[in-house]
Every structure is written in C-alpha cells, then in structure tokens.
Amino acid sequence: MKRPKRNDPCWCNSGKKYKKCHLRSDESGETAPPDTAGGQGRKPTVTAGKISPLLQVPGEIAVPEYAGTGTPGGRGRSCRKESEGEISGMRHAGQIAREVLDTVLAAVEPGITTNALDEIAHHAATSRGAYPSPLNYMGFPKSLCTSVNEVVVHGIPDSRKLLEGDIVNCDVTIYIDGMHGDCSETVPVGRVSREALSLVQVTWECLLMGIDVVRPGQLFSEIGRVIENHAVKHGYSVVREFTGHGIGGTFHMTPYVAHFYEPANKALIEEGMTFTIEPMINSGSPGCRIWPDNWTAVTEDLALSAQFEHTLLVTETGAEILTGGRNPWFLKG
Ligand code: MF3
Numbered sequence: 001m002k003r004p005k006r007n008d009p010c011w012c013n014s015g016k017k018y019k020k021c022h023l024r025s026d027e028s029g030e031t032a033p034p035d036t037a038g039g040q041g042r043k044p045t046v047t048a049g050k051i052s053p054l055l056q057v058p059g060e061i062a063v064p065e066y067a068g069t070g071t072p073g074g075r076g077r078s079c080r081k082e083s084e085g086e087i088s089g090m091r092h093a094g095q096i097a098r099e100v101l102d103t104v105l106a107a108v109e110p111g112i113t114t115n116a117l118d119e120i121a122h123h124a125a126t127s128r129g130a131y132p133s134p135l136n137y138m139g140f141p142k143s144l145c146t147s148v149n150e151v152v153v154h155g156i157p158d159s160r161k162l163l164e165g166d167i168v169n170c171d172v173t174i175y176i177d178g179m180h181g182d183c184s185e186t187v188p189v190g191r192v193s194r195e196a197l198s199l200v201q202v203t204w205e206c207l208l209m210g211i212d213v214v215r216p217g218q219l220f221s222e223i224g225r226v227i228e229n230h231a232v233k234h235g236y237s238v239v240r241e242f243t244g245h246g247i248g249g250t251f252h253m254t255p256y257v258a259h260f261y262e263p264a265n266k267a268l269i270e271e272g273m274t275f276t277i278e279p280m281i282n283s284g285s286p287g288c289r290i291w292p293d294n295w296t297a298v299t300e301d302l303a304l305s306a307q308f309e310h311t312l313l314v315t316e317t318g319a320e321i322l323t324g325g326r327n328p329w330f331l332k333g
Pocket residue numbers: 133134135137138140144145154171172173182278309
C-alpha cells in the first residue's frame with residue numbers, strides 16, 4: 001500500500017484526509033489501538049452487558065415453527081433442490097434480509113448500543129412483514145446477532161456501547177412467506193486499526209472466492225479449500241466449529257458448508273440448492289470458547305475475528321447471490 005500525501009484521502013477509505021486519519025499512527029509505527037493490540041495475554045474487549053426484555057412480534061406476522069417453543073424442526077428437509085415457487089420466495093426473503101441488514105449497518109457508530117441495533121433490526125423486519133429469524137431460535141433472546149472484535153459469532157445484543165476502533169459483525173436473518181434469508185457483514189466503528197481493516201477485507205475476499213467456485217457438479221469441499229488457502233496466505237486462520245448451511249423453509253439444514261478444506265467430503269453441489277457461505281476468519285488461532293450464556297463464541301486467544309455471509313442459489317452455471325446489494329463499506333460503489 002502506498003502512503004498518501006497529507007491532504008490526500010486516507011488509505012482506509014474513511015473519506016477523511018490522511019492527516020486527519022491514519023497519518024499519526026502510521027508515523028509513530030503504532031499498528032493497533034491498545035484495545036486490539038497483538039501478542040498473547042490479551043484482555044477481552046467485550047464483556048457481557050445487560051440484555052433487555054424480549055421484543056414482541058405483531059400478531060399478523062407469520063412465524064417459523066420454533067417461534068413459540070424455541071425448538072426447530074417440523075418441516076426440516078435435508079439437502080434438496082428448491083422448486084420454482086420456493087426459489088422466488090427465497091429471492092424475496094434474501095432481498096428483505098439485505099434491506100434489514102443495510103438499515104442496521106447505517107446505524108453503526110461510536111456510542112450506539114448493540115441493543116439499539118437489535119431494536120432497529122427488529123423494527124426493520126417486522127415493518128416489512130417479516131419475522132426476525134433469530135428471535136427464540138433455540139432460545140436466542142434477540143432479533144439480530146452482533147459480534148464485536150474477538151466475538152466470532154452469535155453475540156447477543158446488549159447494553160454494551162460500540163467504541164471507536166471496534167469492528168462489529170451484524171448478522172440478519174428474516175422469515176417471510178415461509179422462507180428464510182440470511183446475510184451478515186462486518187463493519188468498522190469509526191476509525192479502526194490497519195490490522196482490523198486488513199482482516200475484514202481478506203474475510204470479504206474469502207466469501208467472494210468461495211462463491212466463485214459454486215456451480216452444479218462442483219465438490220462442496222472446493223468452497224472450503226479456496227477460502228482456507230486465501231486466509232492462510234494472509235496469516236489468518238479459519239474457524240472450524242461453525243459452518244455455512246442449507247436454508248429455505250428451514251433456517252438451518254443440510255448441507256453444511258465447511259470454510260476449511262475437508263478432502264473426505266465428497267458431497268456435490270446441485271442446481272437449485274440454496275445455502276449460505278459465511279466464513280469466520282481469525283487473526284490469531286482458529287479455536288473458540290463459548291461464554292456462559294451458551295451463545296457468544298469468542299476466539300480462544302482473544303484475537304480479532306471477522307465474518308461475511310450471503311445466501312446463494314445454485315444456478316445452471318454458477319451462483320446467484322440472493323442477499324446481494326451494494327458493495328461493503330471498504331469498496332467504492
Ligand atoms: N444467522 C446465523 C447464521 O448465519 C444464525 C444465528 S442463530 C441465532 O447461521 F440463534 F443465534 F440467531
């Protein structure tokens with residue numbers, strides 16, 4: 001990366017002038033703000049906050065099978081192709097998920113609580129006639145997952161305020177007309193370190209590279225192979241405990257989609273399948289620990305983790321991104 005001049009736009013795409021943004025930290029040789037600094041013996045940057053009472057869903061909104069009991073099942077179907085009607089339903093669900101995610105991401109700024117983001121997600125979904133799929137899925141208490149810094153996945157929105165320098169993954173799933181759409185994006189809170197920015201960009205590239213190899217007749221293991229190669233090339237590691245998944249009338253179903261290379265997995269991708277790719281990439285070791293809340297997964301070494309997710313439909317020649325939209329924050333357009 002070439003160093004900008006003082007009055008040029010900063011290399012980090014913040015839109016600020018270089019002198020107002022990363023100039024000082026570049027010159028001091030400082031590489032990361034103290035709260036995300038490298039090395040072992042890191043301290044957590046995120047601790048559990050207060051979880052607010054359950055939000056209600058208007059009575060006219062159709063709910064998935066687990067909404068009352070918390071237990072998924074019922075119409076769970078394994079690896080299958082979707083019919084034409086289901087496919088248009090999935091397109092619709094994907095686009096609503098995207099709109100909700102964009103609404104949430106636009107609200108991310110220093111000082112906002114993750115609980116406030118959850119309220120925004122909840123309202124954005126229900127005002128569009130959709131059920132926020134995480135709500136009471138296996139007892140999950142919120143409508144959105146917010147995973148900050150060393151939180152890998154399934155962070156529960158709470159009273160913690162986002163701080164300048166954090167990165168936060170917002171993961172939106174919605175259920176509408178019998179179908180789920182699932183997508184997530186990691187965004188910076190104000191100015192973030194060069195390390196954080198690089199991790200987020202490489203994680204995005206991992207998702208794109210995984211999507212790129214999707215076509216009928218392809219091995220599922222190819223997705224994990226290209227993702228793992230790219231992550232490792234940049235000195236990062238791939239989380240193994242959580243995977244992508246089949247999605248449709250059921251939130252999570254087969255196939256499971258590993259983001260690391262599994263040569264023994266001989267399953268083939270077929271036209272008409274709908275599944276997610278959602279790589280979680282760690283800047284340190286790949287291992288995770290789960291908090292006592294039984295949801296929040298954090299990196300075992302407390303190093304940063306990032307994630308992006310799309311829901312895909314396998315077409316005759318490749319993949320249609322059902323949750324597609326504008327580029328992520330670090331790309332133009
Ligand atoms: N959206 C997540 C995924 O990508 C799942 C969240 S499940 C929840 O699969 F219960 F934590 F919401």
